[in-house]
Amino acid sequence: MTPARRRRGPLRFGVSLAPDMAAPLIRTAQDADRFGLDLLGVRDQPYRRDTADAPALMAAVLAVTSRIRVLPAVACLPLRPPAVLAKAIATMDRLSGGRVELGLGAGTAWDGVEAYGGGRLGAAAARRALEEAVQVIRLHWSDQNGLRLHGDHYRFTTVQGGPAPAHQIGIWLGVTGPRGIDLAGRVADGWLAPSSLVPPKRLADGQLRLDAAAAAAGRDPADIRRGYVLEGAIDGQGSRGFLHGPSRQWIYELTELAVGHGVDTFLYAGAPEQLAEFALEIVPAVREQVTKERSGAVSAQGAAPGTPG
Template sequence: MADYGRAPEFGYFLVPNADDPLLETAKLVDSLGLDLIGVQDHPYQRRYVDTWTLLSMVAAVTERVKVFPDVASLPLRPPAVLAKAAASLDVLSGGRAELGLGAGAFWEAIEAFGGVRRTPKEAMDALEEAVAVIRQVWSGGSGLRFDGEHYTLSGAKAGPVPAHDMGIWLGVKGPRGLALLGRSADGWVPSSSWAPPERLPELNARIDEAAAGAGRDPAAIRRLYNVNGVITGGSSDGFLRGPVDQWVDELTDLVVAYGMDTFVLWPEGDQHEQLKVFAAEVVPAVREQVQREREG
C-alpha cells in the first residue's frame, strides 16, 4: 500500500489536432471545474498545432484551469528558452502553468525536424542537465553559468521569475530517469498505457528511494497519471473501460493503494460527452471515496 496523502486532482489530455475545436474544448474543461489541461508535444506531427502556442491560447481563453506540456520534447526545446517560455506563461496566466518535460522519443522524427538523435544515456544526461539549467533560469539571477556536455549558460541574465513555485514534472520510466526525478524534480507523469497499475509500486519505489537518499520527502513529489479509457453505460471491458462506478473504484484504488494523486483523462469516443460524465459523476465520487477510505 502506498498513499502519499495528497488531495486528488483531475485534468484532461487535450490532443492538439488542428482540425479539432481545441479552444472550445479547453473552455469546457475550465467550466466543468477540472484542475489541469495537459498537451502532448510532438512538433514533427503535421496534424498538430504547436504545443506552446496552444497552451498560451488555452490560458488566454480560460479563467482557472492550470496548463502544462504533457510532456515537452527536450531535444526540440532548448532548456534555457523553454524555461523562459514556461515562466512567461506562468506570469501571463496568473500562476497557472507547470512544466512537464521528457528526454525525447520518436528519434527519427526529431532528427528530421532538426533535433539531435541521442542514445538512451545521452538523453538522460541531457535531461539531468536541462533540469539544472531550468532551475537556474527560474532563479531570476544574472551572470548564470552552467558548463554541461549538452547545454551551457555563459553569463546569462534570467527573467521573468515564475509567478508561483512552478513544478518540473518528468515523463520518465527507466531506473536512471526515476532516480533523477526522485533527487531533483517535483512530479512524475506516466501514462497508463506504458505504466499499468501493476508496475506502479516498483516505479514509485525507485522514486522514493532516490528522494530519501537526497534528503527529500517522497510525499512532496506529485504523481500524475495520464489515463486512457472510456466511460460506458454497460459492463466492464477491462481497466478503465466500463461504467462510472468502475471508474470511481479504480481511480480511488490508484490513490490509496498505488500512490497516484492526479488523473489526466485521455478518453475514447465523444470527447465532450466523456468530459461531462467524468467531471459530473466520476470526479466528485472519487474525492468522496478517497476521503472515506482515508478516514476509515
Template sequence: MGDYGRALQFGVFLTPDAGAVDRALHVAEVADAHRLDLIGVQDHPYQKRFLDAWSLIATLLARTEHVHVFPDVASLPLRPPAVLAQAAASLDRLSGGRVELGLGAGAFWTAITAMGGPARTPGQAAAALIEAIRIIRAMWSGSGPVRVDGEHYRVHGAQPGPEPAHPIGLWLGVLGPRLLGEVGRSADGWVPSSGYVPPNELADKHARIDRAAIEGGRDPADIQRIYNVFGTITGGASRGFLHGPVRQWIDQLTELVLEYGMDTFVFGTDGDDPDQIRVFADEVVPAVRSLVTDERS
C-alpha cells in the same frame, strides 16, 4: 508503496489536432467550466497534424480562467532549456500562475533529427535532461547569471528571468531507472501514462523514485504522481481497466490513489469527447474525492 496522502487533482489530456481547433478550444472551456484542475497538451513538433504545443497552450490559457495547463510532456531535444524556462515563466505570469511544465527526454528520434534536433542514445538523452533541469531551475531562480557547463547544454552567463508567478511544477515523463532517480532527487512530479506503465508496474517505479528522494533528504510525499489515463466511461458492462460505467471508474481511480500511490489523473478520451469529460468531472471526480477522504480519515 500506497497512499502518499497528497491532495487529489483531475484533468483532461488534449490532442492538439490542427484539423479540430474548435473542438480543442471547446474541450478546454468545458474543463474550465467544470472546474477540472489541469489540461495536458501533447508536444510532438514533428507531427504534421498537430499544432505547436506552446502556441496552443497560450491560446487555451487566454480562453480559460481557472484550469492549469502544461505540456504533457515537452520534447526537450527540440526545445532549448533556457528558452523553454523563459516560455513557461512568461505564460505563467501572463495567466496569473496557471502553467506547469512536463518535460521528457525525447522519443521518435528519426522524426526529431528530421527537424534538425540531435540524435541521442538513451544515456545521452538522460544526461541532457538532467542538465536541462539545472538550467531551468536556475532560469527561474531570479538570481544569476546562469552558468551550466554540461556535455549537451552550455549556458555561460545567461540572465535569468522572468520569474514565474507561482512555483511551477517541474514534472518528468520518464520511465528508466536513472531518470526515475532524478525525479526523486530534483523534480516536483512524475508523469507516466497508463498505456506505458499499467498499474501493476507502478510499485517498482515509485520505489525507485522514493529511494532517490530519501537519499537526497526529501520526503517522497512531496513528489506529485500524475497519471495520464485513457479509457471510456460507458453505460454498460466493464470491458477492462477504465472501460466501463461510472461506478467502475470511481472504484478504480480510488484504488489507484489508496493502493497504487497516484494522486492526479489526466483523462484522455477517444476523439476528445466533451460529453465524456463532463461525466468525468461531474460524476467521477467528486465521488473519488469523497471516497478517498473517507478512507483517509
C-alpha cells in the same frame, strides 16, 4: 523496502489534450475549465502532421480560461531548448497569474525528432540531457546573477536570468524506465506516468523506486507529486479491462490508484465527448470515496489495541 509516507494533499484532476488541429481544442479547454477540472496537459508532438504547437496552444488556452492550470505533458525536450522553454513558460505564468506548470520528457519518436532537426540520443544520453535541462530551467527562473552551466548537452551563460515566474512552478518528469524514475526522485517535483506504459503493477514498483531515489538524495518522497495519464475509455457496455469500462469501474479503479498507490493527480486522455462524464460524475465520486477511505484508515490507525476500529 517499506513504502514512504504518501502525500495526502488534495487530489487534482485534469485532461490530457492531443493537439490535433482538426479537433475543437479551445472548446475542450473551456469545457474543462467550466467543469472545474484543475489541470490541462497539452501533448507536445511537433513532428506530427497537423498538430498545434504546444506552447502556442497553451498561451491560447490561458487567454480564454479563468482558473484551470496548463502544462506541456510533456515537452519534447530534443526540440525545445531549455533556456528558451524556461522563458516561454515563465512568461505564460506571469501573464496568467500563476497558472502554468512544466512537464518535461527526455524524448521519444526519434525519427520524427531527427526529421525536425533534433539529434538522436541513446537512453543514457537522453537522461543526462533531461537532468541538465532541469538545471538550466531552474537557473533561468532564479534571481541569481552570472548564471553558467556547461554540460554535456546544454550550455547556458548569461549575466541574469528571468523573467521569474509568478509562482514556484513544479517540474514534472514524464519518464517510465527505472533510471528515468531514479532521476525524477532526485530532481523533480512530480512524476507523470501514462497508464499504457505503466500499468498498476509497474506503477507500484515505480513508486518504490521513486521513493528510494528521493530518500537517497536527501529529499522527502512525500514532496513529489504522482501523476497518472488515464489512457482508457468510459464504456457503459461493460468492462473490457483496466480503465475500459463504465463509470462505476473508473470510480473504483481511480480510488484504488489514489488510496493504494498514492497517485494524487489524474489526467484524462480518453475521448473528448466523454469529458463531461469524467469531470461531473467520476471525479466527484472519486473525491468522496477517497475521503471516506482515508478517514476510515485514520480512524482504524487511531483506535487502541483491542478496540473496534
